[in-house]
Structure formats: C-alpha cells, structure tokens
Amino acid sequence: MTALTTVIVPKSGGVTSTKAVVVRWLKREGDIVEAGDPLVELETEKISYELESPAAGTLLKVLARETAEVPVGGSLCHIGDQNDSLTAPKEPKSTRSRPKKFASKKSGRNSR
Numbered sequence: 001m002t003a004l005t006t007v008i009v010p011k012s013g014g015v016t017s018t019k020a021v022v023v024r025w026l027k028r029e030g031d032i033v034e035a036g037d038p039l040v041e042l043e044t045e046k047i048s049y050e051l052e053s054p055a056a057g058t059l060l061k062v063l064a065r066e067t068a069e070v071p072v073g074g075s076l077c078h079i080g081d082q083n084d085s086l087t088a089p090k091e092p093k094s095t096r097s098r099p100k101k102f103a104s105k106k107s108g109r110n111s112r
Contacts, residue, residue, distance in 0.1 A: 009070045019071045032058055039076075056079075
C-alpha cells in the first residue's frame with residue numbers, strides 16, 4: 001500500500017520566487033507515475049521547469065489547474081494508491097519534489 005503523497009511547489013535553489021504558475025500538466029488524474037517522472041511544468045518569474053514526481057503511485061487528484069498561481073509550499077496534487085480515498089485521507093506525507101530545470105526566461109537556453 002502506497003502512502004498518500006501531497007506534491008508541493010518546491011523552493012527553487014537560488015531563485016527567490018514566492019509562487020509558480022502551472023503551465024501544463026504532463027500527467028492526468030488516474031495516470032500511473034513512477035518516482036522521477038515529469039509531472040507538471042511550472043514557471044516562476046525567472047525560469048520554467050518540469051517538476052518530477054517524488055513518489056510512485058497513481059495521480060489521484062490535481063489540486064492546481066493550468067494557469068493557477070500556487071505559492072511556494074502550496075499543494076499541486078495527490079499521489080497514492082489507486083484505492084486510496086481522498087474524502088478521508090490518512091496523514092498526508094508532504095514531500096519536496098526535485099525541479100528539473102529546462103529553460104531560463106532570460107537567456108532562453110537550457111540550464112543545468
């Protein structure tokens with residue numbers, strides 16, 4: 001049984017953003033995801049990046065729709081076992097996903 005994981009907007013190393021905009025979801029509700037799979041594309045004032053799934057399981061619920069502004073630490077979605085009920089969730093385990101940077105708005109080039 002997979003623990004329910006709440007995916008949040010992470011602090012981006014060295015970037016002082018306070019929020020991110022959901023550009024597009026790369027997975028849909030009901031999709032099976034593996035840890036490290038690209039999950040959602042986010043954009044801050046300085047960069048755009050793909051956020052990787054911190055856990056394996058089923059994308060149970062998208063909490064932030066495309067074009068939504070979400071504060072750092074704000075919830076994006078829930079990942080868990082296909083049979084998990086979101087009406088009475090167990091103690092959610094918030095995790096920090098690793099952002100996968102892919103474009104800098106300033107230079108338009110790929111960053112490391």
